[in-house]
Every structure is written in C-alpha cells, then in structure tokens.
Amino acid sequence: MPTFTDVAALIPTLCGRLVDGSDADLARASMMVMADAEIVSVLEESAKLAKQVEQIQVLAAGVIALRSHRERGHSGLSQARGHRSAAAFVQDATGSTKADANRKVRVGEALVDDAGAPEPADGASASDERPAEDPxxxxxxxxxxxxxxxxxxxxxxxxxxxxxxxxxxxxxxxxxxxxxxxxxxxxxxxxxxxxxxxxxxxxxxxxxxxxxxxxxxxxxxxxxxxxxxxxxxxxxxKRSFRMFRGQDGQKRASMVLDDEGDLFLETVLAVALRPRRGGPRFVDSDEKARAKSLTDDARTNDQLAYDLILDIIRAGALADAENVFGTRQAGVRLVQSVNADGKAAPVAHSEDHLISVPLATAEQHICDSGFVPVTVDSCGNPLDVGREQRLFTPKQRIALAIRDGGCRWKGCDRPASYCEAHHIDEWAKDKGRTDIDRGILLCRYHHMTLHHGKWWITRRAKDDFVLHHPSGETFAMRPRTVLSYAFGGIDPPPRRFRPAA
Structure with missing residues (x-):
C-alpha cells in the first residue's frame, strides 16, 4: 500500500519540501512555514490529483456495478462478497457515506454503460449490445x-x-x-x-x-x-406535513414541499432572516434598526425561523406585513420571457435561485399581483437609457436581477434578493452614471471584498464583466447558463420537444 510519502511525492510543491521518511507530521510542519502562494499550490495540485484518483474510483465502481447486475443473481461480484448491491460494496470498501457510494456507482455506470451487458442476450455478441453512437x-x-x-x-x-x-x-x-x-x-x-x-x-x-x-x-x-x-x-x-413524537418524547414535524411551497417558505425565511444571512446593507433607517435588533437577538436562526412560522400560523397574516417583514414584504418573484410577437415561453423561472415553474403557474401569479415589464436583448441585457442619480432605482434593481440571476462573483450562489447593485464606474471618482450596463449584482460579502481588497470590475460594451485582482489576474464573470436559455441567447436556439403521447 502506498505510504504518505509516496502520495505526497505526486504533489510537486509539497514534494520539493519533503525528505526521505517524511510522514504527515513532517509535511504539516513544512506546510506551516510555506508562503501563501505555495500553500495554495499544494491545495490546487492535491485537488487535481484527487480528481484523477476519484476518476479511477468511479470507473472501478462502474465495473463492479456491471458485474453485480441483478441478472447474475448471487453470483454477481458484490453479492458473492456478501453485499446486497454494488453501492453497499463500494460504501464498505471506501468507507464513504451511503449517498457518496450511490453517486460513485451512478457515475461509474454512466462511464461504462457502453461496455456491453453482463451476458449478451440470445447469443448476440457483446458488440451487438452496444449503442451505435455516443450517449x-x-x-x-x-x-x-x-x-x-x-x-x-x-x-x-x-x-x-x-x-x-x-x-x-x-x-x-x-x-x-x-x-x-x-x-x-x-x-x-x-x-x-x-x-x-x-x-x-x-x-x-x-x-x-x-x-x-x-x-x-x-x-x-x-x-x-x-x-x-x-x-x-x-x-x-407528494406534498405532505406530519407530526410525530421523537424518542425523547418531544413532538416533531416533517414537511415535503411542492415547488411553489418551497419558493414561498424560502422567500419568507430569506426576508425575515436576511440580516443574519448577509443581506444588503443599503436600506432605510427603520430597516437598519430592525436589522441590528435581529442581529443582536440571542435566538439561533432555527429558533427565529420556528417563531416566525408559528407567528404566521397563529395570526394567518399577523397584524400587517410591515411588522413581520419590515419594509419589504415577502413574495415570490417570477420571470417570464415574452418574445417580440407577444408569445410567452412555456416555462418561467423564479428571480431567486432560478427555479422553473410551468406557464400556468406564472399566469396565476400575474392575475394575483400583476407584472413589471422589462425589455431585454437575447443575452438578457436590459435595454435601458440610464439614470443621472447616485443609487439604482427599484425598477433598475429588478432589471439587474433578471439579467444577473444573483451574485456574479465566481463560485457564489447568493440569490438576487441578497445582492447589492455595484457601480463598476465610481460615481465620484470616475463620474460614473447609474446605468444598467455599468451595474452588476454582488452579494454583501463580495461587494465588501471588492472594495476593501482593491479588486475592480470592467466591461467592454455589453460583453461579459471582467473581475480584476490587484495582482493582475483576471476572472470572467460569466452569466448563468439557464438565463441564456430563458432569453434565447443560445445559438442556434434549442428546439423544445414534446414527449410521445
């Protein structure tokens, strides 16, 4: 079995700092004195190595699954070793969780699924069982x-x-x-x-x-x-709600949410707990006071969520929405794409998290609460002439949410409602205009990171935004792929398919 030194030798930056007989303790001591750039290199190199090792693992899991096919019965590879399934075998062999083992088997099967069935049927050769083309x-x-x-x-x-x-x-x-x-x-x-x-x-x-x-x-x-x-x-x-008593005698509850219920509850909790979760800072004085009060509250987030849900249940609509939610009432915002001929797309999506809903659901929401029209091009860029004022207007914020779908910083999944509108051209320093094309959504954390870390963002015309690090490194701030589908920005545009009756 490979030793720690054998594996560490495959990581170039770490290998150069080890000596014969080095173990994990010596490697740790070596890494503690590394420069920042070196320790980042160790992480990146080990991650690359882990991906290669993981690929070998999932391939092995796929072959094991193939050889443990139910047609083999008790003579299957996993069954012959006392395991009910390939996933159970993989979990035991790797020490992973059940979910991780199932994922390895699913991916492994997808990688080897053109290798032929365990036993070709009716005397056919193994090649007869393979697809004629790639999946x-x-x-x-x-x-x-x-x-x-x-x-x-x-x-x-x-x-x-x-x-x-x-x-x-x-x-x-x-x-x-x-x-x-x-x-x-x-x-x-x-x-x-x-x-x-x-x-x-x-x-x-x-x-x-x-x-x-x-x-x-x-x-x-x-x-x-x-x-x-x-x-x-x-x-x-499949929606359901049930209450049951746990082993400790305390009553518990469990819910299975449908899509609309999921969106509604997520929005209610997001609005109520946003100051705790890093919501926008630029709010009016009353909202600031409420945010400070919530931040200072001794209750945990789970306890606050519980109390909020019970308050809503008790009162139905509890007094008035402003007392419950502050200046912004909780509500699900949906985005529906309509072409130049007035024809609506058959699927809409939520402004936060980009969750799809059928056309009928979007139309129902329009009947309940109306709509705000926003004209965009095929890349989702709002067609706006700009505003000569310091802050983005509420309608401009809606347009930015539609275009960006949330924080545009690489790797961030904060939804639009948690974001602040950043001027890439500073109002005073660059005499920047508050135009949609020169604004971008960033979550509170990344907005502060940008300003305090001396990062900056540029954009040429309506191309992608580019994030610049003080070191000179740049990162493209790519739009979310789902929005390209929503606004027809895929070339050629994909067909929509109807299943067989």
Whole structure:
C-alpha cells in the first residue's frame, strides 16, 4: 500500500519540501512555514490529483456495478462478497457515506454503460449490445476524463438534465411523418441535451454543485415544457406535513414541499432572516434598526425561523406585513420571457435561485399581483437609457436581477434578493452614471471584498464583466447558463420537444 510519502511525492510543491521518511507530521510542519502562494499550490495540485484518483474510483465502481447486475443473481461480484448491491460494496470498501457510494456507482455506470451487458442476450455478441453512437451525456464523460468535472458535478448535471423525452412522431413533426423523420426528431432531442451538457460543463468551474443541479433542472424544463408541468404536478401530489413524537418524547414535524411551497417558505425565511444571512446593507433607517435588533437577538436562526412560522400560523397574516417583514414584504418573484410577437415561453423561472415553474403557474401569479415589464436583448441585457442619480432605482434593481440571476462573483450562489447593485464606474471618482450596463449584482460579502481588497470590475460594451485582482489576474464573470436559455441567447436556439403521447 502506498505510504504518505509516496502520495505526497505526486504533489510537486509539497514534494520539493519533503525528505526521505517524511510522514504527515513532517509535511504539516513544512506546510506551516510555506508562503501563501505555495500553500495554495499544494491545495490546487492535491485537488487535481484527487480528481484523477476519484476518476479511477468511479470507473472501478462502474465495473463492479456491471458485474453485480441483478441478472447474475448471487453470483454477481458484490453479492458473492456478501453485499446486497454494488453501492453497499463500494460504501464498505471506501468507507464513504451511503449517498457518496450511490453517486460513485451512478457515475461509474454512466462511464461504462457502453461496455456491453453482463451476458449478451440470445447469443448476440457483446458488440451487438452496444449503442451505435455516443450517449447524449458524452460531453460530461469527456469533461470528467479531462478533469474539468468532478464526479459530483457530473452527477449533478446528469441528474438535473434527466433523459431526453421520447419524441412522438405526431406531436413533434406532423401527421405525415414517417419512422425516419421521427428518428431524426429524437436525434435532435438528444443533440439539444448534449448541447445543454456542454454549456453546463463550461460553467462548472464558476458554480457550486447545488447550483449546477438547479440550472440543469431548469434548462431541462425549458427544453421539455410539457414534461416540466407533469413533473411539477407530480411533486405537488407528494406534498405532505406530519407530526410525530421523537424518542425523547418531544413532538416533531416533517414537511415535503411542492415547488411553489418551497419558493414561498424560502422567500419568507430569506426576508425575515436576511440580516443574519448577509443581506444588503443599503436600506432605510427603520430597516437598519430592525436589522441590528435581529442581529443582536440571542435566538439561533432555527429558533427565529420556528417563531416566525408559528407567528404566521397563529395570526394567518399577523397584524400587517410591515411588522413581520419590515419594509419589504415577502413574495415570490417570477420571470417570464415574452418574445417580440407577444408569445410567452412555456416555462418561467423564479428571480431567486432560478427555479422553473410551468406557464400556468406564472399566469396565476400575474392575475394575483400583476407584472413589471422589462425589455431585454437575447443575452438578457436590459435595454435601458440610464439614470443621472447616485443609487439604482427599484425598477433598475429588478432589471439587474433578471439579467444577473444573483451574485456574479465566481463560485457564489447568493440569490438576487441578497445582492447589492455595484457601480463598476465610481460615481465620484470616475463620474460614473447609474446605468444598467455599468451595474452588476454582488452579494454583501463580495461587494465588501471588492472594495476593501482593491479588486475592480470592467466591461467592454455589453460583453461579459471582467473581475480584476490587484495582482493582475483576471476572472470572467460569466452569466448563468439557464438565463441564456430563458432569453434565447443560445445559438442556434434549442428546439423544445414534446414527449410521445
């Protein structure tokens, strides 16, 4: 079995600081005296090595799953070693959690799923059992192989996108369509899913695993709006609330939320707890006083959330909304794309977290609370003439939220409601105008990081924003891929597919 020194020798920066016989304690002492740049290099190099090791692990898990197929029964590889499934075997062998073992098996199966079935059926050769072409998620396999994706990112994107729908000839291509035409339509659906996979691979370095999954799920709903509504209703049917008594005798509760309930509760809690979670600083004096009071409150966030929910339940609408939420009442904001001909997209998305909802749900919200029109181009850039004033107006803030979808800093998943509008041209120093094109959403933490850390942001015309570090290093502040789908910025624009009846 490789020793610590053997593994550490594969990390160039660390290898140069070790001596024969070095162990973990000596490596720790060595790293404690390293310069900042060196210790960052150790982290990056070890992460790259870990990705390669992880790829070997998931490949092994995939082969084990293939050899543990249920058709093999008790003679399967995992079963012969006393394990009920390949995931159970992997969990035992790696010491990982059940969820992590299941993920390794899912990703591993996706990497080896063209290797043939365990036993070719009816005397066919193994090659007869293989697909004639690469699967739609081949871009994910290539990215994992090239270390552009981790197995967690691979799994999040693939699960979020799901499988392309089975395209029905009558639905997709007309009454006279024949089998060849239907096959072409199915191929186009697979190509659209592959294109979405490529786009999300390109964004993986900028987003958290959770955000990748949510974006993939929303893009799938945009490509398959009929399936989106069916999935929405399926989750709605699973909603539940139950109370039970724990082993300690204390009563507990459990909820399964549908999509709208999830959005509503998340918004209510976000508005109420935003000062605790790092919400915007630029608010009026009354709101500042309330924020300080909440920050100083001795209760935990969980206790505050509990008290808030019970207050709402007790009073229905508890006095007036201002007393509960402050100056901004809690409410779910939805973004619905409408083309120049007035035709609405079949799927809308929430302003915060970019969660997709069916057209009927968006129309219901419009009936309840109306709408604010914002004209944007195909890249989501609001067509605005600017304002000669220091702060962005509420309507401009809405336009920025629609365009950015949240904090644009690399790797940040804070939603739009937690963000502040930053002028990339300073009002006094650069005589900057408060124009949409020169503003960008940043969460409170990254807004403060930018100003206190002497970072700055530039933009040429309506190209991507560019973040500059004082060292001279630059980072593209990429827009979220799901917004390109929402506003037609994908070239060529993807077709929307209808599943077979």
């Amino acid at each position: 739609w998620y081949q871009p994910l396999r290539d990215a994992l192989r090239d270390s552009r994706l981790t197995s967690a990112q691979f799994d999040a994107i693939r699960r979020g996108l799901g499988e392309p729908p089975t395209v029905g000839a009558g639905d997709a291509i007309g009454d006279e369509a024949d089998a060849d035409a239907q096959a072409r339509a199915q191929q186009e659906a697979r190509a659209a899913w592959a294109q979405a996979a490529e786009h999300l691979v390109g964004e993986a370095a900028e987003r958290t695993v959770e955000e990748l999954w949510q974006q993939a799920r929303t893009i799938r709903d945009m490509l398959d709006p009929e399936g989106a509504e069916a999935r929405f209703l399926e989750r709605f049917e």
